[in-house]
Amino acid sequence: MLDFINPYYLQIGSFILINILLAVSVYVPLSSGQLSLGSAGFMGIGAYTSALLTINFDLPIFLGVLAGACLAGILGIIVGLPSLRLTGVYLAIATLGLGEVIRVIFVNWESLTRGSIGLTGVPQIGRELLNLVRGFGFEPSMIGLKNNQFVFLLVFILLFLIVLATIWFVVRQQNSRVGRSFSSIQMDEKAAESMGINIMYFKVLSFAQGAFLAGLAGALFAHVMGYISPSDFSYHRAVEILIFTVFGGSEVIIGSVFGAIFLTLMPELLRFVSEYRYIIYGIMLVILMAVRPQGILDIHLLGRFKGIKRSKGGMR
Amino acid sequence: MLLEQLINGITLGSIYAIVALGFTLVFGVLGIINMAHGEIFMVGAFVGVMTTGVLGWPLWLAFAASIVVTSILGYLLERMTLRPLRGKKGVSHLAPLISTIGVSILLENLSHHIFGAGNKPFRTEFAEISIEIGQVTVYIVQIVIFAISIILMIGLSIWLSKTKAGKALRATAENLETASILGVDTKKIITLTVIIASAMGGIAGILVGMAFNSVSPQMGLAIGLKGLAIIILGGMGNVKGAMVGGLLLGLSETFLVAYGDSGYRDAIAFIMIILILLLRPQGIFGSKMAEGR
Numbered sequence: 001m002l003d004f005i006n007p008y009y010l011q012i013g014s015f016i017l018i019n020i021l022l023a024v025s026v027y028v029p030l031s032s033g034q035l036s037l038g039s040a041g042f043m044g045i046g047a048y049t050s051a052l053l054t055i056n057f058d059l060p061i062f063l064g065v066l067a068g069a070c071l072a073g074i075l076g077i078i079v080g081l082p083s084l085r086l087t088g089v090y091l092a093i094a095t096l097g098l099g100e101v102i103r104v105i106f107v108n109w110e111s112l113t114r115g116s117i118g119l120t121g122v123p124q125i126g127r128e129l130l131n132l133v134r135g136f137g138f139e140p141s142m143i144g145l146k147n148n149q150f151v152f153l154l155v156f157i158l159l160f161l162i163v164l165a166t167i168w169f170v171v172r173q174q175n176s177r178v179g180r181s182f183s184s185i186q187m188d189e190k191a192a193e194s195m196g197i198n199i200m201y202f203k204v205l206s207f208a209q210g211a212f213l214a215g216l217a218g219a220l221f222a223h224v225m226g227y228i229s230p231s232d233f234s235y236h237r238a239v240e241i242l243i244f245t246v247f248g249g250s251e252v253i254i255g256s257v258f259g260a261i262f263l264t265l266m267p268e269l270l271r272f273v274s275e276y277r278y279i280i281y282g283i284m285l286v287i288l289m290a291v292r293p294q295g296i297l298d299i300h301l302l303g304r305f306k307g308i309k310r311s312k313g314g315m316r
Numbered sequence: 317m318l319l320e321q322l323i324n325g326i327t328l329g330s331i332y333a334i335v336a337l338g339f340t341l342v343f344g345v346l347g348i349i350n351m352a353h354g355e356i357f358m359v360g361a362f363v364g365v366m367t368t369g370v371l372g373w374p375l376w377l378a379f380a381a382s383i384v385v386t387s388i389l390g391y392l393l394e395r396m397t398l399r400p401l402r403g404k405k406g407v408s409h410l411a412p413l414i415s416t417i418g419v420s421i422l423l424e425n426l427s428h429h430i431f432g433a434g435n436k437p438f439r440t441e442f443a444e445i446s447i448e449i450g451q452v453t454v455y456i457v458q459i460v461i462f463a464i465s466i467i468l469m470i471g472l473s474i475w476l477s478k479t480k481a482g483k484a485l486r487a488t489a490e491n492l493e494t495a496s497i498l499g500v501d502t503k504k505i506i507t508l509t510v511i512i513a514s515a516m517g518g519i520a521g522i523l524v525g526m527a528f529n530s531v532s533p534q535m536g537l538a539i540g541l542k543g544l545a546i547i548i549l550g551g552m553g554n555v556k557g558a559m560v561g562g563l564l565l566g567l568s569e570t571f572l573v574a575y576g577d578s579g580y581r582d583a584i585a586f587i588m589i590i591l592i593l594l595l596r597p598q599g600i601f602g603s604k605m606a607e608g609r
Contacts (some may be wrong), residue, residue, distance in 0.1 A: 022384070082594050097587075238419055250410065294411075
């Protein structure tokens with residue numbers, strides 16, 4: 001019964017949701033004109049912080065995740081402040097460098113991180129949740145689910161709620177004074193400054209928000225996977241995250257969401273040509289940039305959608 | 317010991333410098349970062365391995381083959397990925413970055429597919445020959461690498477400053493529109509730039525193969541990232557900066573491995589650029605901060 005709740009699909013679903021968080025973590029700094037390639041590094045900080053706290057100090061997962069995200073956010077502020085001097089590609093390479101430095105530290109600080117072997121036995125969110133509901137006297141079999149089905153389902157639902165809350169927050173923020181400040185800084189920094197917008201505050205704010213989200217996603221990743229190693233947070237990951245956002249359309253948040261969903265699913269769908277899938281992936285990126293450099297979704301396209309179904313208030 | 321490390325450092329540094337020159341040329345003229353440069357370099361190295369190892373060609377022919385292959389790659393890169401994006405309305409500075417990342421993913425996985433994942437040895441007839449000067453051992457390979465790098469750098473400098481094409485290239489780098497008004501065929505110059513940069517990548521690939529005696533599909537990324545770090549260090553689009561930055565990085569890496577913690581070797585480049593970006597964002601030789609593109 002209820003066989004359609006397939007752990008494999010739910011697992012992919014969970015990865016999609018984590019990737020959406022990561023894509024949004026690039027989108028937010030980008031909405032104030034800052035291209036950050038440090039998400040993989042911040043993600044690593046979040047993952048390792050949460051994993052180490054829960055393994056070594058038996059901290060509840062919830063607190064560990066929060067601590068991981070906050071530490072990443074704080075690091076974002078520390079890095080964001082001096083990075084104000086940098087723009088465009090300079091910032092991109094500096095943040096890329098930051099991510100690499102963080103990864104190398106993970107590899108070399110063996111007494112704490114166990115080096116390139118990575119951390120195993122990170123407490124898993126699903127099992128914790130299962131114990132929690134069992135504490136209330138609830139058994140998965142009561143609704144006709146197997147244990148592992150139920151666990152994956154719970155994780156998926158939890159991540160879904162977190163992603164929903166994040167997107168809700170970002171959209172709300174976008175339509176507020178803060179969001180308008182972000183986009184005015186993106187359009188023209190000097191003009192924004194002369195209009196009385198505190199550039200330093202808002203740029204650091206958006207950068208730190210991105211770092212926080214990446215840290216959050218990293219911490220969740222650690223507790224979903226149960227195993228992390230420095231190679232999870234390498235250059236490849238940073239590029240992958242950037243591509244989610246740019247592929248989907250970096251002007252609108254729904255673009256990041258779409259990019260994360262599509263590009264996480266695609267390698268799975270291309271499994272039948274698995275040997276060639278990254279080759280196809282590369283070609284696809286080149287073609288997309290030549291045909292539609294602003295990404296799949298942009299404001300005009302969404303506007304057209306909105307025109308068709310006027311009754312539904314679309315997301316901006 | 318010290319002198320030997322110095323020689324090792326200079327050898328490594330001069331290879332880094334050539335890689336960085338490829339980045340710096342493209343950035344100087346087009347204002348974009350060619351993320352595929354590292355992979356073009358890797359393809360050049362594989363051409364070297366295949367021609368010397370499998371076909372048994374002499375080294376100079378391997379160089380020629382590598383230059384030809386990487387030049388073709390450079391031309392294709394410009395024609396298929398960079399040109400479609402140029403002069404198009406509403407193209408952000410992200411587009412060429414992503415597009416070249418696409419090419420790098422393609423090339424890395426393609427060579428993974430063709431050559432396999434492991435390291436390939438790079439055999440040259442004089443790999444093990446060394447000469448002793450006092451207590452210092454110098455390998456012939458190191459001298460060859462150093463000589464080729466110096467010739468390349470001097471050649472490029474002379475070409476850029478003295479020849480007509482070099483002047484046209486610099487004019488295009490200065491201002492594309494003005495150069496084209498003044499009669500420079502900017503389209504041709506841009507294509508030429510990407511081709512030269514790629515060919516230098518190919519040469520650097522063979523040099524690295526000779527220096528480390530191993531070539532793998534993943535090497536493009538590692539060296540490519542270091543090349544990026546070097547052009548930041550030396551100043552974007554600055555030829556002299558790329559050379560000095562390369563030597564600086566090569567020396568500091570070698571000395572760290574010799575006298576410090578070798579685990580942090582790959583982080584040095586980035587610690588250096590984070591420092592330089594905070595202290596002097598325009599790089600060592602950069603004149604002023606370029607507009608962020």
